[in-house]
Amino acid sequence: MSGCVWGAAPPPPLLLEALGRLWEVQAPLGSGSSASVYRVRCCGDPRAPPGAVKEFVAPPARPGPARRPAARPAAADCAEYGFRKERAALEHLRGHRNIVTLYGVFTNHYSANGPSRCLLLELLDVSVSELLLHSSNQGCSMWMIQHCARDVLEALAFLHHKGYVHADLKPRNILWSAEEECFKLIDFGLSFKEGNQVWNLLLSGRPALPCVARACDALTASLFKSGCFFPT
Template sequence: MAHGDSGNGEKRQFLAAVQKWAPEGLVISGRMVTDAGRNMLGALNAANFEHALASCSYRRQQRAPGQVLVNGIDLDAASRRGAGPLPHPAGQAEGGRFQVLQEARGPGEGGGGDYGFRKERAALEELRGHRNIVTLYGVFTKCSSAKGPSYCLLLELLDVSVSELLVHSSQHGCSMWITQHCARDILEALAFLHHKGYVHADLKPRNILWSAEEECFKLIDFGLSFKEGNQDVKYIQTDGYRAPEAELQNYLSKAGLQSETECTSAVDLWSLGIVLLEMFSGVKLKYIVQSQEWRANNSAIIDHIFASKSVVNSAIPAYHLRDLLKSMLHDDQEKRATAAKALCSPFFSVPFAPHIDDLVMLPTPVLRLLNILSDSCLQNEEEFEDIVDDIKEECGKYGQIVSLFVPKENPGKGHVFIEYANAADSKAAQQALTGKRFDGKFVVATFYPLSAYKRGYLYQTVL
């Protein structure tokens, strides 16, 4: 796919999303973007977003016809200065680069939406730059003649949530590889935001999403977050993931009483502990953690969960994970592990290989094709080159190919690895090629970790 074609297609898809969200017109920093202006909107490279905007002069004068301004910056000028098409942060809107989060109505529409919007925006701006926290690209106002303006956040568009992974792995649980990956990524996010003085206060499976481009899990939704020691939200966290001290605080608040115990960053460790226990067990724990048995001795229940899974998971890694979760699920918040301390757990020193289900569920820019090349083909150089050329031609229909590699020896013997310029193209190829017949065989297409591929490390995938 030509570079220009990719950019134009992406621009059309983004503009379609803009028109869907703001059919009456889009106001960015107080300026109306007309149809002509929307047609001038160029796709920006997310990685170069800050650089591109910084390189553009601020436009304080009247908007020229067809000019699109965000925070006073000419986006079309930024695009002309060389910012390429966005490498997808993947996501739910087909082919989209950004996710638009409608936050709140304007000040005249009642409620504290304006305050909540400003608070979440401030948190995301202060926490910007960490790879495990969703990136805020900007803000804009959506115009609606009937209901008045509403404030929106422009966020990177992410992919599958842990909630979806839990549905897929119901009863049997997630693999140790994916559980470890999620635990490390979100603990890194918590260590960073806690160091900055923030408490997330609503950590749950729906608020942990996968980034296909950066190959990591990210924390989203800071609507209930607050600065430690300055809790301005009365009711925090979600049922099933609420720490004991937050449960007590909520109960007393409903009774009109003040809790003597302050909620701290420790509430986030509790929530993550429950999320990871659900990932390991494959069981929704909402009613278990609200039971008297759990409150009396949650350590015994954790032991029981791990004992029932011991046949599936090897003893030593499961033992490390069990101890990690117990340290995060102390009833006494003073004894609960911090994020920084939890990251030192020996659980993170155990090397795990991904299950094939993981490589189907978690998109990356690298596609792996199975069941294509036979041993005889690998030994016949001429036949091998012909088939590889055919594969390259077919895969090139879905996006720009950066590299293609076929190991002729184990591990990975006969597997075809195709690295695309972005994960969205890899996703399109995976959807199109899975189950397709190639040289008389049904193709099996999975993703593959880009970091491992770049290092030349080929997992012996667990089936």
């Protein structure tokens, strides 16, 4: 996971206990509707690489009229479902150099809203979205375009070989690893096994896919989106 994911994250906890170690939370990296991401470093081991914790939390209750009693449990169930879904995908896809590495999973028992489920992931450096923003005046280099296209297509080929669809392919979900000198896919929260969902209802972002108005296979749609990242 990288530094600029979604919007501003809530204040992070100071320490997390994961995989038998204490991790210092150094900075929030971003926040979405059901998860927040933090940069962490293992305490007491300066050689350990930094990581990223993705914490799945139910959204806080909004001020206003009293909510239905079932609303909070439903939100918690949604966070738990998101955690289990992304964990299953990352464990099944573990080991490919162009897919973010899952180090492990744990429960944060000291979250402000009660126990929360967390993924401990490798920390990546910068997203394609950020690279596009910084190169908006002069355009992207041909090296970057070719390198990114190759890495994304290799990741997609592996996903589809395993029967998975990412379903949220966009520049901010493709990150550069300076250590391995390659691009990697992140954020498998919308991913699914082919045949298990009516997936064209889940796709988000632009450009619109050719299968929105008609049925088509997932590989065709993924390839279409992978060719729409860089301005010409």
